[in-house]
Amino acid sequence: MKTANENNKTDKTSLNFIEAIIEEDLKNGKNDSRVHTRFPPEPNGYLHIGHAKSICLNFGLAQKYNGKTNIRFDDTNPTKEEVEYVDSIKEDVQWLGFQWDAEYYASDYFEQLYQWAIQLIKEEKAYVDDSSQEEISKGRGVPTSPGIESPYRNRSVEENLDLFQRMRQGEFPEGSRVLRAKIDMASPNMHMRDPIMYRILYAHHHRTGNEWCIYPMYDYAHGQSDSIEGITHSICTLEFEVHRPLYDWFCKALRIHHPQQIEFARLNINYTVMSKRKLLQLVQEKHVSSWDDPRMPTISGLRRRGYTPESIRNFADTIGVAKRENVIDISLLEFCVREDLNKKALRTMAVLDPVKLIIDNYPADKVEYMTAVNNPENPKDGVRNIAFSHELWIERSDFMEDAPKKFFRLSIGREVRLKYAYIIKCTGIDKDENGNITAIHCDYDPQTRSGMPDSGRKVKGTIHWVSATHAKTAEVRLFDRLFHVPNPDDADEGKTFIDNINPDSLKIINAYTEAEFLHTDVLSNYQFERMGYFCIDKDSTPEKLVFNRTVSLRDTWAKKHT
RNA sequence: UGACCAAUGGUGUAAUGGUAGCACUGCAGAUUUUGGUUCUGCCUGUCUAGGUUCGAGUCCUGGUUGGUCAACCA
Numbered sequence: 001m002k003t004a005n006e007n008n009k010t011d012k013t014s015l016n017f018i019e020a021i022i023e024e025d026l027k028n029g030k031n032d033s034r035v036h037t038r039f040p041p042e043p044n045g046y047l048h049i050g051h052a053k054s055i056c057l058n059f060g061l062a063q064k065y066n067g068k069t070n071i072r073f074d075d076t077n078p079t080k081e082e083v084e085y086v087d088s089i090k091e092d093v094q095w096l097g098f099q100w101d102a103e104y105y106a107s108d109y110f111e112q113l114y115q116w117a118i119q120l121i122k123e124e125k126a127y128v129d130d131s132s133q134e135e136i137s138k139g140r141g142v143p144t145s146p147g148i149e150s151p152y153r154n155r156s157v158e159e160n161l162d163l164f165q166r167m168r169q170g171e172f173p174e175g176s177r178v179l180r181a182k183i184d185m186a187s188p189n190m191h192m193r194d195p196i197m198y199r200i201l202y203a204h205h206h207r208t209g210n211e212w213c214i215y216p217m218y219d220y221a222h223g224q225s226d227s228i229e230g231i232t233h234s235i236c237t238l239e240f241e242v243h244r245p246l247y248d249w250f251c252k253a254l255r256i257h258h259p260q261q262i263e264f265a266r267l268n269i270n271y272t273v274m275s276k277r278k279l280l281q282l283v284q285e286k287h288v289s290s291w292d293d294p295r296m297p298t299i300s301g302l303r304r305r306g307y308t309p310e311s312i313r314n315f316a317d318t319i320g321v322a323k324r325e326n327v328i329d330i331s332l333l334e335f336c337v338r339e340d341l342n343k344k345a346l347r348t349m350a351v352l353d354p355v356k357l358i359i360d361n362y363p364a365d366k367v368e369y370m371t372a373v374n375n376p377e378n379p380k381d382g383v384r385n386i387a388f389s390h391e392l393w394i395e396r397s398d399f400m401e402d403a404p405k406k407f408f409r410l411s412i413g414r415e416v417r418l419k420y421a422y423i424i425k426c427t428g429i430d431k432d433e434n435g436n437i438t439a440i441h442c443d444y445d446p447q448t449r450s451g452m453p454d455s456g457r458k459v460k461g462t463i464h465w466v467s468a469t470h471a472k473t474a475e476v477r478l479f480d481r482l483f484h485v486p487n488p489d490d491a492d493e494g495k496t497f498i499d500n501i502n503p504d505s506l507k508i509i510n511a512y513t514e515a516e517f518l519h520t521d522v523l524s525n526y527q528f529e530r531m532g533y534f535c536i537d538k539d540s541t542p543e544k545l546v547f548n549r550t551v552s553l554r555d556t557w558a559k560k561h562t
Numbered sequence: 563u564g565a566c567c568a569a570u571g572g573u574g575u576a577a578u579g580g581u582a583g584c585a586c587u588g589c590a591g592a593u594u595u596u597g598g599u600u601c602u603g604c605c606u607g608u609c610u611a612g613g614u615u616c617g618a619g620u621c622c623u624g625g626u627u628g629g630u631c632a633a634c635c636a
Contacts, residue, residue: 074636080635142632144564146564178634188565188566238630239636326574328586347596556598
């Protein structure tokens with residue numbers, strides 16, 4: 001079944017530059033008119049919203065052109081990769097709503113890759129280099145001037161074969177030798193200056209264990225893995241553009257199926273960071289609680305925050321795909337989640353910053369049950385009944401002593417409607433010795449209960465409330481952006497993005513909520529009327545619910561008055 | 563002082579040689595028992611200098627600006 005949005009996407013006549021390439025290939029019958037993409041994460045961290053862009057792109061393209069998408073873990077560096085990450089990545093992709101056609105690992109191809117390396121050695125296109133890391137680095141030169149050839153570059157095929165086989169046997173210490181492709185030390189492209197294909201690493205691999213002590217480099221593994229899987233369009237981010245000649249070189253030298261590498265600009269969003277290294281640092285240095293801290297731009301963080309898969313997919317569609325560097329405004333992400341949650345989230349009333357409202361002319365022992373709509377956007381969600389009584393909790397910000405004319409809420413002498421209940425008129429306030437308001441007094445108009453003839457009377461404002469005797473308390477975690485500047489990397493001399501962390505990104509409060517919720521499953525989305533969207537956190541207990549604020553409601557009044 | 567890539571409103575993204583459109587943001591208004599939603603309107607754009615063409619955001623050349631590349635990372 002297609003969503004309205006997906007239909008729009010299909011209907012639109014304009015193509016992004018990748019779709020244009022694919023349609024051209026389809027027209028020419030390239031790859032037998034197949035489309036086969038892949039999502040190739042390295043399992044060395046959790047997926048973030050930038051990966052979501054890539055996931056939606058790769059899986060979306062396959063869906064659009066009746067193709068396939070593999071998930072392939074790029075696990076060629078055993079020193080950084082862990083199963084924990086493999087599991088989280090699979091969970092996140094599926095949660096986003098995608099199912100891969102096949103699950104592969106670059107490590108599945110280690111033997112084939114090794115055989116191909118032997119082939120290249122035999123064809124004098126690869127050689128074993130005994131140089132030290134520093135010597136190799138020095139010999140490579142700099143981008144503006146050519147490198148120099150290694151003294152080991154012209155070893156005989158026999159010697160190379162012998163050495164490479166013994167590298168695999170574990171005869172040489174780590175770092176003592178590498179296998180290099182013999183290309184061009186004078187190339188203006190640094191990646192073509194005899195790139196390293198294999199290095200010796202005595203490390204335990206999460207899948208192959210201790211079977212190998214030589215591991216292929218990304219450039220030697222990625223294109224061939226694509227090739228083995230019959231990938232047609234190998235989509236990656238811009239920084240791999242300079243790797244493409246090498247990608248092509250290996251496919252040609254090996255005379256194997258040659259997928260087309262296409263690069264697009266990675267996603268950047270302001271007020272956050274989007275590199276695995278930085279996200280890992282935030283976790284390790286405990287600036288956040290974990291990878292799924294709701295302030296993190298990780299998929300697991302957004303999920304815990306209350307974002308829906310639909311909202312993230314829609315975001316990915318809306319930002320588009322191009323080769324231009326871009327920084328997306330965080331407000332677009334917020335727009336997407338509000339748009340989705342507005343349709344789905346059940347409404348409830350909760351008071352986050354409470355002050356007592358006493359209805360003096362309402363009998364102290366009386367309780368009425370008011371009918372409330374669960375979701376005005378979806379009548380099928382029905383109604384519920386909520387207790388109303390003599391004493392209520394209301395939002396402290398819904399009262400103002402010296403209120404401006406445009407303040408449509410409570411002030412002495414002014415009228416306001418209590419949502420789903422009566423119109424009340426404020427008669428006075430109680431204060432403590434410090435001048436803080438401890439209670440607000442009012443009288444209600446018994447003829448204005450919702451549904452009664454007089455309830456249609458025009459009042460400027462409507463406020464939410466909960467009955468003080470019936471309300472329950474819940475913990476509410478109010479999140480704000482993790483960084484207080486648009487570009488966290490834009491730090492003063494000697495400072496880093498860590499110094500730009502917003503010290504007020506998390507505020508924990510206790511709120512009064514309605515007595516009951518329709519659903520209390522973790523992740524259930526609610527709208528606290530007039531306040532924002534909240535979801536139930538996994539830290540909740542049967543005794544006390546914990547809510548995360550996903551995003552506040554748009555507030556045009558507050559915006560103008562702060 | 564290299565190579566490669568990219569330049570369209572504040573932010574993204576379309577226009578595939580023929581009317582510069584859409585979304586977000588911002589502003590103004592209407593509706594509203596959420597200052598939400600919905601609806602209406604407005605603001606703001608083709609980096610620059612040449613060239614090709616009846617016609618250039620689009621093609622060509624130079625410049626400018628930004629990005630990427632010098633891990634035995636991916």
